Amino acid sequence: MTATTTSAYPKPVEELIPAARALADKLGEVPSRNRLMRELRVGSPKATALREVLTVADASPVAPTDPVPVDVPPVPPADPVPADATTGSNSEQEIALPVERPEPLAPVVVDGHPVSKVTTEAVPAVRKPMRSWVLLLLAAPAFVAIWSGWVGLGGLTGFGVVHPLPGIWDSLSLNTAITLPIGVEAYAAYALRAWLSGDGVPRRARRFAAWSAIGSLLLGAAGQVAYHLMESAGITSAPWQITTLVACLPVAVLGMGAALAHLLHTDES
Known part of the structure; x- marks a missing residue:
């Protein structure tokens, strides 16, 4: 061994x-x-x-004259750096820099109360409401003229004194001619208010109120014209065409008033 x-x-x-x-x-x-x-x-x-x-x-780096080992694979070249690759750090540094914040403004005092929020929007002007006594002054003479015209036209078309409770209250009497000014003119004012009241009124109700208010005013004007023309001509009984139209007014006013009230209480916009 x-x-x-x-x-x-x-x-x-x-x-x-x-x-x-x-x-x-x-x-x-x-x-x-x-x-x-x-x-x-x-x-x-x-x-x-x-x-x-x-x-x-x-x-260590190999000299150009040294042989390259066969078994060692060549190293691939590194990817080129994008042109904007260096801007990322700069942008991050810029974001990281402290930003100077403006000092808060002092609150604005309006009507003795401080207001913290200040806007550049135009403040709408506040309009004062119109005095209601002007409308009453205008409505008083118109009411007298319209009332007398409708009552007179009712007398020419068959409206007159009736006893609504016969056998119960025989002394009770009622001149039905007053139903014309109360019904037609009251509905015209009601429809005008629904038409011009604002955004709270449904679209269908406002459209119906507009057309019915205009129609009621035109019908009232036509009734006043018809009465004064027949009165000046000495006519004591209205023609049947006018009598038929005037007799239908209470029914028409009732239908338009019920329809408008129904449309005003709907949820449709």
């Missing part, structure tokens, strides 16, 4: 580097730690040190 002879004086790592480099050139790669221990007959610490030396030497 032959014993393996070893040197009594082990070589240091510096003397073993050429042999390790020659082994790496022969293999075409950095040998493993076990391969270094077996080929160079060294221990594990020296094999590890030699492998680190070869790894560092292999990572």
